Amino acid sequence: MVPITTFHYLVVAAALFVLGVIGVLTRRNVVIVLMSIELILNAVNLNLVAFSRMWGNLHGQVFSIFVTVDAAAEAAVGLGILIAFFRNKETINVDEIDLLKW
Amino acid sequence: MNPALNSGLNSAVNAGMAPVATPCFFYVLAGLAVVSGLLVITRRNAVHSALALIVTLLAVTGLYLMLYAPFVAAVQIFVYAGGIMLLFLFVIMLVNIERSSKDRQFNRMWPVGLAAACALLALFVTAFVKGKALFPDRMISLPESSNTQQIAGMLYGEAGRMGEYTFAFEIASLLLLVAILGAVIMTKKKI
Numbered sequence: 001m002v003p004i005t006t007f008h009y010l011v012v013a014a015a016l017f018v019l020g021v022i023g024v025l026t027r028r029n030v031v032i033v034l035m036s037i038e039l040i041l042n043a044v045n046l047n048l049v050a051f052s053r054m055w056g057n058l059h060g061q062v063f064s065i066f067v068t069v070d071a072a073a074e075a076a077v078g079l080g081i082l083i084a085f086f087r088n089k090e091t092i093n094v095d096e097i098d099l100l101k102w
Numbered sequence: 103m104n105p106a107l108n109s110g111l112n113s114a115v116n117a118g119m120a121p122v123a124t125p126c127f128f129y130v131l132a133g134l135a136v137v138s139g140l141l142v143i144t145r146r147n148a149v150h151s152a153l154a155l156i157v158t159l160l161a162v163t164g165l166y167l168m169l170y171a172p173f174v175a176a177v178q179i180f181v182y183a184g185g186i187m188l189l190f191l192f193v194i195m196l197v198n199i200e201r202s203s204k205d206r207q208f209n210r211m212w213p214v215g216l217a218a219a220c221a222l223l224a225l226f227v228t229a230f231v232k233g234k235a236l237f238p239d240r241m242i243s244l245p246e247s248s249n250t251q252q253i254a255g256m257l258y259g260e261a262g263r264m265g266e267y268t269f270a271f272e273i274a275s276l277l278l279l280v281a282i283l284g285a286v287i288m289t290k291k292k293i
Contacts, residue, residue, distance in 0.1 A: 004241075010237065011230065014226045016136065018226065019140060019143055020139070022215070022216065023142065025218060026143075026212040027209065029148055031148045035142055035152065036143060038155065039155065042158070042159065042182075049166055049169050053242060054240065055242070061174050069278060071182070072181055073278055075186045075189055076189065076284070076285040079189055079193045080285035081288055092197050
């Protein structure tokens with residue numbers, strides 16, 4: 001069996017990233033769109049940690065912690081917007097969120 | 103021990119790294135992550151999606167452990183699987199999913215979105231096939247026991263000096279404060 005290299009991790013991260021992008025672009029439920037964004041951020045984190053191991057220093061791991069902080073902030077604000085919107089329009093479908101469309 | 107595991111271990115030793123885990127673990131965790139990632143974007147019920155996402159997060163945590171990153175793995179479990187997913191499940195319970203789980207699951211522009219995602223996938227495949235040689239095969243085993251201490255040194259600084267990322271760390275805490283205020287104000291009924 002081939003030993004696992006950085007490349008293997010990059011392939012897994014790319015697969016997760018593409019899955020996340022598909023979720024963001026095609027799903028209708030905003031909660032699932034936000035979950036897909038978490039999937040994308042996880043793929044990025046996996047890349048950062050894999051490169052951190054490849055170069056033998058911890059900068060990638062520190063950066064992945066910052067990405068996690070951003071993910072938490074994004075989830076909090078995004079879900080807050082979602083609740084505010086649901087209170088006004090009684091829907092969470094992206095098709096029906098078109099207040100700013102002209 | 104089965105022979106496949108054994109040869110994996112041996113090749114790991116030959117490549118000059120400590121055998122922290124065998125390739126089998128990697129394939130199991132990677133498959134688990136990708137399959138449950140697929141479940142996240144295909145399930146009709148948002149709660150099922152959230153549970154599948156938790157499985158993905160835990161599988162990725164296992165991959166972090168294989169990459170000698172125990173602190174990042176712990177942060178992943180605390181913040182993602184603990185905090186963010188709790189938030190998601192609460193919001194799913196607050197908003198009404200009965201209606202949305204019955205009607206159409208994909209938005210009007212889904213063919214365009216799928217085409218764009220496929221283009222991205224093709225880009226990744228081309229880049230990885232053509233650029234495979236650019237990624238060196240070396241895997242340096244990082245010290246696992248002092249991992250947290252070293253990360254703390256970079257974030258907080260050590261021996262009275264500022265760390266490399268101390269300023270960025272303070273900015274990150276400011277970002278979290280703003281996010282908390284934003285979330286609270288957004289969910290208030292009357293500002």
